[in-house]
Amino acid sequence: MVWFDACAVEDLQPNSGVCVLVQGQQVALFYMPATGSVYAVQNFDPFGQANVLSRGLIGDIGGQAMVASPLYKQHFNLETGVCLEDGTVQIRVYPVRIDNHRVYVGITGQAS
Amino acid sequence: MKQTLVVIGNGMVGQNFLAGLVAAANGQYNIVTFCEEPRPAYDRVHLSEFFSGKTAEDLSLVEDGFFANHGITIHLGDRAVTIDREAKTVTSAKGVAVQYDKLVLATGSYPFVPPVPGHERKNCLVYRTIEDLEAMTAAAKTGKIGTVVGGGLLGLEAAKALKDLGLETHVVEFAPRLMAVQIDEAGGAVLRRKIEALGVTVHTNKNTSQIVDGDTCVNKMCFADGEELETDVVLFSAGIRPRDDIARSCGLEIGQRGGIVINNQCQTSDPDIYAIGECALWNGMIFGLVAPGYAMARTVIAGLTGGEASFTGADMSTKLKLMGVDVASIGDAHARTQGAMVFTYQNGASEVYKRLVVSEDNKRLLGAVLVGDANEYGTLLQYCQNGIELPENPDSLILPRLSGEPAGLGPDALPATAQICSCYEVSKGAICSAIEAGCTTVNALKAETKAGTGCGGCVPLLKSVLNCELAKHGYEVNTDLCEHFAYTRQDLYNLVRIGEIRTFDELLAKHGKGHGCEICKPAVGSILASHWNDYILKQEHLGLQDTNDTFLANMQKDGTYSVVPRIPGGEISPDMLIAMGQVGKKYHLYTKITGGQRIDLFGARLEQLPAIWKELIAAGFETGHAYGKSLRTVKSCVGSTWCRYGVDDSVGLAIELENRYKGLRSPHKIKFAVSGCTRECAEAQGKDVGVIATENGWSLYVCGNGGMKPRHADLFATGLDKETLIKYIDRFLIFYVRTADRLQRTSVWMENMEGGLDYLKSVVIADKLGLCDELEQQMARVVDTYQCEWKTTIENEDKLKRFRHFINSDQADDNVVFVEERGQIRPANADERKHFKLVEVA
Ligand SMILES: Cc1cc2nc3c(=O)[nH]c(=O)nc-3n(C[C@H](O)[C@H](O)[C@H](O)COP(=O)(O)OP(=O)(O)OC[C@H]3O[C@@H](n4cnc5c(N)ncnc54)[C@H](O)[C@@H]3O)c2cc1C
Numbered sequence A: 001m002v003w004f005d006a007c008a009v010e011d012l013q014p015n016s017g018v019c020v021l022v023q024g025q026q027v028a029l030f031y032m033p034a035t036g037s038v039y040a041v042q043n044f045d046p047f048g049q050a051n052v053l054s055r056g057l058i059g060d061i062g063g064q065a066m067v068a069s070p071l072y073k074q075h076f077n078l079e080t081g082v083c084l085e086d087g088t089v090q091i092r093v094y095p096v097r098i099d100n101h102r103v104y105v106g107i108t109g110q111a112s
Numbered sequence B: 001m002k003q004t005l006v007v008i009g010n011g012m013v014g015q016n017f018l019a020g021l022v023a024a025a026n027g028q029y030n031i032v033t034f035c036e037e038p039r040p041a042y043d044r045v046h047l048s049e050f051f052s053g054k055t056a057e058d059l060s061l062v063e064d065g066f067f068a069n070h071g072i073t074i075h076l077g078d079r080a081v082t083i084d085r086e087a088k089t090v091t092s093a094k095g096v097a098v099q100y101d102k103l104v105l106a107t108g109s110y111p112f113v114p115p116v117p118g119h120e121r122k123n124c125l126v127y128r129t130i131e132d133l134e135a136m137t138a139a140a141k142t143g144k145i146g147t148v149v150g151g152g153l154l155g156l157e158a159a160k161a162l163k164d165l166g167l168e169t170h171v172v173e174f175a176p177r178l179m180a181v182q183i184d185e186a187g188g189a190v191l192r193r194k195i196e197a198l199g200v201t202v203h204t205n206k207n208t209s210q211i212v213d214g215d216t217c218v219n220k221m222c223f224a225d226g227e228e229l230e231t232d233v234v235l236f237s238a239g240i241r242p243r244d245d246i247a248r249s250c251g252l253e254i255g256q257r258g259g260i261v262i263n264n265q266c267q268t269s270d271p272d273i274y275a276i277g278e279c280a281l282w283n284g285m286i287f288g289l290v291a292p293g294y295a296m297a298r299t300v301i302a303g304l305t306g307g308e309a310s311f312t313g314a315d316m317s318t319k320l321k322l323m324g325v326d327v328a329s330i331g332d333a334h335a336r337t338q339g340a341m342v343f344t345y346q347n348g349a350s351e352v353y354k355r356l357v358v359s360e361d362n363k364r365l366l367g368a369v370l371v372g373d374a375n376e377y378g379t380l381l382q383y384c385q386n387g388i389e390l391p392e393n394p395d396s397l398i399l400p401r402l403s404g405e406p407a408g409l410g411p412d413a414l415p416a417t418a419q420i421c422s423c424y425e426v427s428k429g430a431i432c433s434a435i436e437a438g439c440t441t442v443n444a445l446k447a448e449t450k451a452g453t454g455c456g457g458c459v460p461l462l463k464s465v466l467n468c469e470l471a472k473h474g475y476e477v478n479t480d481l482c483e484h485f486a487y488t489r490q491d492l493y494n495l496v497r498i499g500e501i502r503t504f505d506e507l508l509a510k511h512g513k514g515h516g517c518e519i520c521k522p523a524v525g526s527i528l529a530s531h532w533n534d535y536i537l538k539q540e541h542l543g544l545q546d547t548n549d550t551f552l553a554n555m556q557k558d559g560t561y562s563v564v565p566r567i568p569g570g571e572i573s574p575d576m577l578i579a580m581g582q583v584g585k586k587y588h589l590y591t592k593i594t595g596g597q598r599i600d601l602f603g604a605r606l607e608q609l610p611a612i613w614k615e616l617i618a619a620g621f622e623t624g625h626a627y628g629k630s631l632r633t634v635k636s637c638v639g640s641t642w643c644r645y646g647v648d649d650s651v652g653l654a655i656e657l658e659n660r661y662k663g664l665r666s667p668h669k670i671k672f673a674v675s676g677c678t679r680e681c682a683e684a685q686g687k688d689v690g691v692i693a694t695e696n697g698w699s700l701y702v703c704g705n706g707g708m709k710p711r712h713a714d715l716f717a718t719g720l721d722k723e724t725l726i727k728y729i730d731r732f733l734i735f736y737v738r739t740a741d742r743l744q745r746t747s748v749w750m751e752n753m754e755g756g757l758d759y760l761k762s763v764v765i766a767d768k769l770g771l772c773d774e775l776e777q778q779m780a781r782v783v784d785t786y787q788c789e790w791k792t793t794i795e796n797e798d799k800l801k802r803f804r805h806f807i808n809s810d811q812a813d814d815n816v817v818f819v820e821e822r823g824q825i826r827p828a829n830a831d832e833r834k835h836f837k838l839v840e841v842a
């Protein structure tokens, strides 16, 4: 796995999402100040077939951190990527690291 | 061999008979029916709703394919003219002859037109069929004044129709009071005052002697006392007469004053011929209501299918809303029973009149009259019909209850045999079994038992039986907003208001748990915005907004946005139109006119939104809030400024209203319309708030809806000047904002409101809750703190940072691909997209 510099910490939106382009992949980054967590998942919505997940609302359902698709409102677990309405659908999740005020996204199977 | 059954007349009772028979008879009869009207049976009881937008189809009582599915032959638009009882044949006007074994006459009645000279003049009409209503509408188009002859139940309903058609309306009654048949003198006087207060002129003790050419109107009515009345339309509603001509000419026994004589089995003097409905005379009585007709139909069905039943008279109790005034009459309203005692309650101030007729021993209710407030109708009817023993002081049943306790008899006090719905003879027991079997809503009960689907008068009682039973079964309806807040939206609103809470985090810390979700966040965001009216993209509110609100635009299926600038009232200058066109052209946007009289620009990428808005704002546009749960548009017709028929300046008012309420955040979107006359070109009666100009001022309609579940708006107030109109709308909107559920449109809010329209009026007009000042002040704050969210946003560099597809790159989303169609862009479909991707990569 290789870490890629995605953006500055200030670029994140508290309680909301932004999208970064990392190695040609669209990655949605969410920041939940209440728990101090930053999550990274694919930006592509598998139901709506559009790059929009970074614009979804976040929160928790039954204790799982989630993002709700802005198109058709399915929920995805931000830690596992599994869709809460349909367990057979899973979106890609990425590891995140904060270092020196920069946000890094880890991508596997990719040479730097 | 199958017997042939012929039914003459496919009206309300004829159709009810057919539907009941096919359900019971199992194909035992070969059925033929003659229907004189051009369409099969429709709901005459709700005929007046034709004027409030219902179509003939909406009113139909016949399910699709009914006749075909049950092998019934219907001769539509064909009148049966002779019955040959020897040969047992019926012959029709078109020459169809059918042999019958059994014959049912369901020919109904016709409106009686007094034979005064001139009664056949132009615009002299009656009120019974859809064609009659069409003739009225046509006559009203060119007339200004309308007069109803007859101040009975139907006459007053017809008067309302004339009023709604925009005519100055008069009612001329021969008797000294209105509704002489149903209510007593004092009740009639209260009714008269109330109806006159609504702008209808009532003339009692008036005997029309002739109708002649008018001087200023089409007609002039001359009365026996020498007075005259100019009127364009004359509507006769002077009672009904049974249609017994065909029975008469074949020698069946006819009553002295008309009506086909029937026995308890509803047989005429020829045992193979039955008569049911308004054409039938039982025990010297004609029943001019549907419920007794349906009871006769059931009796005949039983007789024809080997059962036993008899018709033994029917209750003529009625409850109506006449021009917004509740009127009810139960049983022996005139206290004609030997030894009957009378209690009356009259409240001059609020114009309520109630009268109880009680048996000599003070134990049984014999009858009642209610005018102005008929809330006790259901309870009193139960006392009367089921012979329930009265409380010690019967007058307590009609005295105002200061404590606000619900009226005397709870549904629990009713025996299982109590009849709840008299149209379909449904008992409380039957309703309880249906509830046991899983019906947990009024609609489910209606579908299962048919209760409430006739005249509808029993629906409130039905609902209270349902609620009471559900409570007994321990059903608890969970009204929590979501797992984060164990409160309803209304509770949360009050917590925010009373606790002066200004952020989601504070509300969550004080009253909720967890981190929130896409249900509670936007709901609370909306509450905070309604109450405090902060800029919605302030840092602490940003994460609460739905996607559309966060980017102040409407996300489309491919992730691009549409942009909708406000065009108040739909009025736009050529220059503004050109400016908008230039923006559309420059950014290559798909352009479409919306249903709300504005223009939608589609296909804007997230990163283009600020630039587009900079140009729009420079050209003088403001945000249209098409993305928000807030006021959308105030649609208008062109109004008196240009229109030949316009009564007032609808465009001017629409612009003023739109500018006043723009920006108000609410539980769901809100749509308005203003029409300049009763032709209603702006379709105001399908909007949350609709305003229609009349000669007497503005009429206000509320809680209408188009869309998936259309609802006709309720008439809320009439004859308003602009100031009062705006005051009512202010109060109405804030009351809605405070009390509705999340994503509840005003139409559903109204349907779920305890007390319905009357309650809403009592809050908004009569200030029953003492809230009006506060509601107006809150609206004033919202109006004062309005800002164009796009203007604020483009002036704020920091906020603009988010309007990029990638926070770390200027590239565009390569998944957004357009193709051209009819000279404009549209999103590429999956196939086209594959192709384009390839091209792009190469
Ligand atoms: C405006 C209005 C409001 C009303 N409101 C109420 C209310 O609130 N509550 C209530 O209980 N009742 C109300 N009524 C009365 C109710 O509509 C009647 O009681 C009911 O329609 C009677 O049904 P029916 O089948 O006997 O007659 P109809 O519905 O009149 O049907 C008779 C049908 O037979 C047809 N016909 C007659 N002769 C022939 C022939 N020879 N061949 C073929 N066809 C023939 C007629 O054209 C007609 O279509 C209202 C009526 C009106 C007009």
Ligand code: FES
Binding pocket: B420, B421, B422, B423, B424, B451, B452, B453, B454, B455, B456, B457, B458, B459
């Ligand atoms: S009483 Fe008429 S619908 Fe029930």
